[in-house]
Amino acid sequence: MPTYEQLGFGQGAALTGDRARAVFGEVMGLVAFALGFAALGAYVARNMTGTPWIIFFIGAFACMFALQAASARGHEQLAIGLLFGMALLLGMAISQVIVYYVKTNPGAVYQAAGSTALFVGILGTFGYSRRQDLSQFYKFVFIAFGVVFLFGLIALFVAIPGSNVIYCALMLVVFGGFTILDFNRLAHKNYNSPVSIAASIFLDIFNVFILLLSLFGGGGSRR
Numbered sequence: 001m002p003t004y005e006q007l008g009f010g011q012g013a014a015l016t017g018d019r020a021r022a023v024f025g026e027v028m029g030l031v032a033f034a035l036g037f038a039a040l041g042a043y044v045a046r047n048m049t050g051t052p053w054i055i056f057f058i059g060a061f062a063c064m065f066a067l068q069a070a071s072a073r074g075h076e077q078l079a080i081g082l083l084f085g086m087a088l089l090l091g092m093a094i095s096q097v098i099v100y101y102v103k104t105n106p107g108a109v110y111q112a113a114g115s116t117a118l119f120v121g122i123l124g125t126f127g128y129s130r131r132q133d134l135s136q137f138y139k140f141v142f143i144a145f146g147v148v149f150l151f152g153l154i155a156l157f158v159a160i161p162g163s164n165v166i167y168c169a170l171m172l173v174v175f176g177g178f179t180i181l182d183f184n185r186l187a188h189k190n191y192n193s194p195v196s197i198a199a200s201i202f203l204d205i206f207n208v209f210i211l212l213l214s215l216f217g218g219g220g221s222r223r
Helices: 017-044 052-072 076-093 095-104 106-129 135-157 163-187 194-216
Strands: none
Touching (some): 017 076, 076 194
C-alpha cells in the first residue's frame, strides 16, 4: 500500500482537486472508524462498576503519545492501530457516564450527539474553508485551555455557583477553537500524517460530546 507521502499528500505537496478530496476522505474515514471504536468501547464496558475508568484513561493517554511517536517515524499502520485503541479505551472510560444518562435521561444523549454533529460540522466547515493558515492561533487556544482547566480544578474545591455550566461553556469555546484550527490544518496540510490529524479531530469531537452531554444532562449542578 503506498504511503501518504508517496501519494503526494505529505507536507509541501499542493492539496488541490482530487488529491484534496482524497486526503479529506482518508482522514474523515479514520475519524469515523475511531468514533465507532469509541462506541464499541462504551458498549463493552457498560456493565463494569467501580473505578476501572481511571485505567482506561491512562491507557488512552499512553496510546495517544505512542500514536504521535509512531506517526512521526512513519509507522502508519501502527499509528492507526493506536488511534483505534485510544478510541476504544476512551469509550470504555466514559461508559458508566453514558449508561447513567441512558437510564436516567436518554434524551440528553441524543441531544448531545446531534448537537455535537452540528457544532463540529459548522465550525469544521468554517475552518476548512479559510484560505488563511490559522496555525499561529494554536498557542492562544492552548493558553485558554490551560486557564479554563485551572478554573475547573479550583471549582472542585471552592463552591462557585453554576461552575459546571461556566466550565462546560468555556471549554466548548476552547474546543470550538481547536475544531476550527484542526480542520484548517487539514486543509493546509500542516501535519505529518493523516493519522495524527484524524486523532486531533476525533479528540475534538469526543470532548465536545462529553461537554454537551454534561450540559444537557443537568449542567446546572455544581462540579
